[in-house]
Amino acid sequence: MQTDKITDKIVNWLKDYASKANVKGYVIGVSGGIDSAVVSTLAAMTGLKTLLIEMPIRQNPDEVNRAWEHMEDLKKRFSNIEAISVNLTPAFEELYKTFDADGKDYPAEKLAFANTRSRLRMLTLYHYGQINGLLVCGTGNKVEDFGVGFFTKYGDGGVDVSPIADLYKTEVYALAKSLNLVESIQNAIPADGLWDEARTDEQQIGATYPELEKIQKEFGTKSESDYSGRDLEVYKIFSRMNKAAQHKIQPIPVCNIPEDWR
Numbered sequence: 001m002q003t004d005k006i007t008d009k010i011v012n013w014l015k016d017y018a019s020k021a022n023v024k025g026y027v028i029g030v031s032g033g034i035d036s037a038v039v040s041t042l043a044a045m046t047g048l049k050t051l052l053i054e055m056p057i058r059q060n061p062d063e064v065n066r067a068w069e070h071m072e073d074l075k076k077r078f079s080n081i082e083a084i085s086v087n088l089t090p091a092f093e094e095l096y097k098t099f100d101a102d103g104k105d106y107p108a109e110k111l112a113f114a115n116t117r118s119r120l121r122m123l124t125l126y127h128y129g130q131i132n133g134l135l136v137c138g139t140g141n142k143v144e145d146f147g148v149g150f151f152t153k154y155g156d157g158g159v160d161v162s163p164i165a166d167l168y169k170t171e172v173y174a175l176a177k178s179l180n181l182v183e184s185i186q187n188a189i190p191a192d193g194l195w196d197e198a199r200t201d202e203q204q205i206g207a208t209y210p211e212l213e214k215i216q217k218e219f220g221t222k223s224e225s226d227y228s229g230r231d232l233e234v235y236k237i238f239s240r241m242n243k244a245a246q247h248k249i250q251p252i253p254v255c256n257i258p259e260d261w262r
Contacts, residue, residue, distance in 0.1 A: 001171060001174050003174055003175055003177075003178035004178070006167070006171075006175065007042065007045070007175065007178065007179070010042050010163045010164070011042055011045045011046055013163065014026065014042065014043060014046050014048075014137075014161070014163055015046045015047075015048065017135075017161055018046070018048055018135065021135060021160075023133050023134060023135050024048060024049045024132065024133040024134055025043070025046065025048030025049035025050050025051070025080070025133075025134050025135075026043045026046075026048065026049075026050055026051070026134055026135050026136070026137040026161075027050075027051040027052075027053065027125050027128055027129040027132065027134040027135070027136055027137065028040045028043055028050070028051070028052055028053070028125075028136075028137045028139065029053055029054075029055055029121050029124075029125050029139070029156075030052045030053065030054050030067045030070060030071055030083075031054075031063060031067060031139075031193055032054075032062070032063035032064065032065070032066035032067035032070070032185070032188065032193070033063075033066075033139075033185070033188060033190060033191070033193075034169075034172055034173060034176055034181075034185060034186065034188060034190065035139040035140070035141055035164065035172055036067075036139040037070045037176060037181050037182075037185045038139075038164060038172050038175050038176050038179065038181070039137055039138070039139045039163055039164055040052050040070070040071075040074060040137075041074060041179050041181065042163060042164075042179075043137055043163075044074050044077070044078040044080060044081055045078070046080075047080055048080060049080055049082070049132070049133075049134065050078070050080055050081050050082070051082050051083075051084070051128060051129075051132060051134055052071050052074070052081065052082070052083040052084070053083075053084055053085070053086055053124065053125065053128060054067045054068065054071065054083070054084070054085045054086075055085075055086050055087075055088050055120075055121045055124055056085070056087055056088065056089060057088045057089050057092045057117045057120065057121075058089055058092070058196055059089075059193065060193065060198065063191075063193050065184075066182075066184045066185055066188055068083075068085075069182050069184055069185075070181065070182055070184075070185050071083040073181075073182050086124055086128075088117075088120050088121065088124065091120060092116070092117060092120060095116060095120075096113065099113075110195075114152075114192075114194035114195055115152045115153075115155055115194070117155075117194045118151075118152035118155025118156050118192075118194060119152060119154055119155040119158075121155065121156070122136075122152075122154060122155050122156065122158040122159075126158075129160075135160040135161060136158070136159045136160045136161075137159065137160070137161055137163065138156070138157075138159030138160075138161060138162040138163070138165065139156065139164070140156065140157065140159075140162055140164070140165055141164055141165065141167055141168065141169050141171075141172050142164075142165060142166055142167055142168050142169075142216070143168055143169050143209055143212050143213060143216060144169075145157075145162065145165045145249070146165070146216075146249055147212060147213075147216040147219075147238065147241075147242060148205060148212060148237075148238060148241035148242060148245060149241060149242065149244065149245020149246075149248045149249055150192075150201065150204075150205065150241070150245075151248065152194075153247070153248045157248060168209070168213045168216075169190070169209035169210075169212075169213065170209060170210055170213060173186070189202075190202070190209065192204070205237065205241070206233075206237050207233075207234045207237050207238070211230070211231075211234045212234065212237075212238055214231070214234070215231070215234050215235050215238040216238065219238065219239075219242070224236070224239070
């Protein structure tokens with residue numbers, strides 16, 4: 001993997017996009033995970049204003065600490081970095097009461113509130129982006145955005161640009177190493193941080209990112225009959241999630257009205 005070329009490509013792409021959009025730079029939500037750490041570093045390398053926001057909602061202290069260790073490291077390395085924390089827990093608790101959560105349909109309700117956390121963060125990023133003349137920079141990778149759809153629609157999927165959406169998760173890790181990110185970030189187990197209890201991505205999906213990547217690279221050229229054992233299990237997981245995520249992956253459908261009806 002030519003990490004230097006990929007880094008230069010993304011940094012220049014971000015600079016060019018910001019220039020054409022006539023904005024000052026980018027705002028990024030920093031979670032303490034590898035994707036947001038890589039994206040925030042690449043944005044910082046543009047030399048443009050880069051606002052990093054840590055947005056805890058009933059957050060695991062380890063995630064908060066990793067996020068701040070990364071942001072403090074970037075502040076030392078780049079002069080164009082500003083880092084703030086916006087505690088969204090009170091707002092989330094008010095919504096929790098307003099929505100009258102009672103656990104009647106508990107699994108669905110828990111998932112809905114997990115997605116609500118992500119959507120609160122999206123709202124926050126766009127607020128601070130608008131008042132500072134910044135675009136919201138997405139942190140989704142290729143497996144999440146175009147494979148299994150492991151993101152929240154109008155949550156972390158609600159962004160202006162997606163600089164690493166053509167990189168697999170393993171490639172993001174390689175980029176993180178080449179960018180010399182703090183060790184705690186590089187060693188962090190992937191998790192979306194949307195649940196009260198600790199849930200890793202692998203636990204939620206049922207497969208590792210390397211396993212999913214293998215299937216995604218072959219998806220469409222191989223069928224279920226081509227796999228066996230663990231590969232078959234992962235193929236079924238990927239195929240099911242990919243099908244269910246098409247409403248997130250594809251553009252919003254429009255009901256087109258014939259011109260002679262107008």
